Amino acid sequence: SAVISQKPSRDICQRGTSLTIQCQVDSQVTMMFWYRQQPGQSLTLIATANQGSEATYESGFVIDKFPISRPNLTFSTLTVSNMSPEDSSIYLCSVRGGDREYEQYFGPGTRLTVT
Amino acid sequence: GIQVEQSPPDLILQEGANSTLRCNFSDSVNNLQWFHQNPWGQLINLFYIPSGTKQNGRLSATTVATERYSLLYISSSQTTDSGVYFCAVELDFGNEKLTFGTGTRLTIIP
Numbered sequence: 001s002a003v004i005s006q007k008p009s010r011d012i013c014q015r016g017t018s019l020t021i022q023c024q025v026d027s028q029v030t031m032m033f034w035y036r037q038q039p040g041q042s043l044t045l046i047a048t049a050n051q052g053s054e055a056t057y058e059s060g061f062v063i064d065k066f067p068i069s070r071p072n073l074t075f076s077t078l079t080v081s082n083m084s085p086e087d088s089s090i091y092l093c094s095v096r097g098g099d100r101e102y103e104q105y106f107g108p109g110t111r112l113t114v115t
Numbered sequence: 116g117i118q119v120e121q122s123p124p125d126l127i128l129q130e131g132a133n134s135t136l137r138c139n140f141s142d143s144v145n146n147l148q149w150f151h152q153n154p155w156g157q158l159i160n161l162f163y164i165p166s167g168t169k170q171n172g173r174l175s176a177t178t179v180a181t182e183r184y185s186l187l188y189i190s191s192s193q194t195t196d197s198g199v200y201f202c203a204v205e206l207d208f209g210n211e212k213l214t215f216g217t218g219t220r221l222t223i224i225p
Contacts, residue, residue: 042201045213075145090156096211102146103160106158108156109158113158
């Protein structure tokens with residue numbers, strides 16, 4: 001299975017600011033995803049990060065608020081823009097398409113608190 | 116969209132007990148996975164099981180795709196089994212996106 005790292009692991013930010021989260025995978029993968037997990041809730045898909053093209057966003061998530069980059073097959077970033085306290089969540093990077101094609105794996109997450 | 120319901124929502128057991136967690140889904144799927152989220156938030160992939168039965172140590176899982184449910188069995192529970200268990204599914208002829216269930220929070224008491 002792929003080994004996934006995320007930076008930062010946690011952060012406390014002021015409202016109105018932006019934070020960029022990095023996701024690095026130790027092998028090339030076909031698909032990379034970004035999820036949000038609000039306190040005590042399940043996971044919600046924000047977007048699929050496509051290499052070399054714009055990300056595909058799920059209903060309720062927009063590029064202006066959550067811009068995503070994916071410059072190559074092992075790296076992606078998610079920016080949370082103009083933050084409000086409602087953005088306080090765990091943000092998780094996930095991958096699929098390594099040696100076990102259909103299985104999905106998750107990074108350790110970034111715990112974001114917005115004050 | 117597809118609905119994924121898990122039961123029970125919460126389960127508290129003594130160490131050594133066995134448990135069965137259920138995942139019901141509302142549409143045909145071609146991908147189903149079980150995950151364990153430990154108390155530190157890390158999600159671990161337990162099983163990729165779109166159909167049939169698999170076993171890994173004290174854990175096993177069964178998916179009956181025609182009846183739209185999956186079961187996760189945990190035998191001889193240990194305190195390290197505590198956490199939240201999620202099933203996640205991908206629609207048949209879908210777009211390779213997993214939809215997560217509501218989760219079951221399992222607490223194992225020593």
